[in-house]
Amino acid sequence: MIDRETPAIIAFLGGGVLALLLAVPYIAWSYRRRGEFGLGHMVLALGCLVYALALWTYTLLPVPDTTPEWCARHATEPQLRPFQFLADIGKEADGARSLLDNSALQQVVLNIALFVPLGMFGRHLFRGKPLVVVAAGFAMSLFIECTQLTGVWGLFGCSYRLFDVDDLLVNTTGAVVGVVMAPILRLVPGQRVRLAPTEPRPVTMRRRLLGSFLDLLFVTLFAGVLMAVRVLVTLIDHPEVHADPDLDWLLGYAIPIATLLLFVPLAGRGATMGQRIVMLAPVGPDGGPPSSWRLLLRFAGGTGGYFTLVMCGWNYAAALLIFASFVLMWRPRDHRGLSGLVSGLRVIDARARRSPADESADAPEEDAPEEDAREGLVRD
Structure with missing residues (x-):
């Protein structure tokens, strides 16, 4: 029993x-x-x-x-x-x-x-x-x-x-x-919702860290899938799996990180998968979608730069980069982090991002003064 x-x-x-x-x-x-x-x-x-x-x-x-x-x-x-x-x-x-x-x-x-x-x-x-x-x-x-x-x-x-x-x-x-x-x-605290679901929320450090944690989770899962496929493919041809440091590094780090943290943002509007889940969106200095070269700079000032330093054996510099990223994500009010400071990008709530349709709707019409003038002549 x-x-x-x-x-x-x-x-x-x-x-x-x-x-x-x-x-x-x-x-x-x-x-x-x-x-x-x-x-x-x-x-x-x-x-x-x-x-x-x-x-x-x-x-x-x-x-x-x-x-x-x-x-x-x-x-x-x-x-x-x-x-x-x-x-x-x-x-x-x-x-x-x-x-x-x-x-x-x-x-x-x-x-x-x-x-x-x-x-x-x-x-x-x-x-x-x-x-x-x-x-x-x-x-x-x-x-x-x-x-x-x-x-x-x-x-x-x-x-x-x-x-x-x-x-x-x-x-x-x-x-x-x-x-x-x-x-x-x-x-139980932490339940009350003061704004409508469609209203933008402030960008907080906790929210940035949650998005970063989700990105790390996705990278880890993707790397695990690639490594598992590698083991299965190897076992089909050979009874034993031999260590291959270069291939393990490629499948466990380079491909997952480049795919999810660089190519996915480049293919979209700049947000990683983790940022999309927590409804964060990177924008350029003009408030519009970030350009490709700024996304490359963001990658170099963040995860890409960290693993580059580790590959070169500069572990202290890599640790310093992580520390600076954490401090700059916490201290500035916009919580942009080191990668945002390097690239000139900031992060906003995705619900606050204006679409091109909204911008064109708010733009003044060029023919409006002439129409007003005609109406004035008619009235006179």
Whole structure:
């Protein structure tokens, strides 16, 4: 049998893995749907993810070896009598002291507590109406009970968990309690959005660092894919993979960095993939899209310059470049960094960048004075 701590460990570990996989889509969604990235909202979203896995682990685990012999001895029959849990609690009750150790009461309390987060998250995060959230809690409980009754919809030889109609009642009660307690989640800081999602936000150091971290993540993943392909191709022809420093450097550093941090911005409007996710856009001194030679200077003053110094063995100079980039990203109000200072580029919120259509619409028409003059002659 599995203890009560193991499902929690599985839920936290699984939630952490899913959080890493869904981090980039969540950040992109947050900037576009909420307008900004709130740490408190992220914590609640992570908590909702872990809770969803906990709901699965606590209701479906453990999974025994459902052989015909096991099913003949342990298969469960559905419990269809409402409020049977009251009789079960009464049978095990023996004074106030033993009430705390009453397993039937503990089971009821656990089933209520298990659906309280569903009501809280459904009401607060998903903005569901109270009746809709309660109905969702009942539907989820019914789905779980039917899953247990059918042996996970026929995947196992028999029903290894008890279908209990009382679970529907207490789980739904937990969802009701969660709806009532949902306002507590408003106390978590970092959730309030003061501007509309389409309104530009200030460029902060935290936002710049988040974009840089995402770029580093993409470069690392791309390098990992290239190295994995190299190993697979090599294994097809040779049973062993021999080290090739030049090829490893090319696939692990040069190609991913040049592709994602130089060629992708050159092919677009200057923004890297990380900057696009956090809705940052580089602009030139005139406020327009950066020119190609300025993007080359930015690359040379940033990642390209750093790896060039490392290749030449000038590690202290490379460390100094990183330090200067960090300081210049923090201290100036526009947070342009060393690469922005070298290239003359600055970073703005992508929602503040004006399109050519907007600029042409705001430009004065050349024929306007003549039209005004004609109207004046007519009026005279």
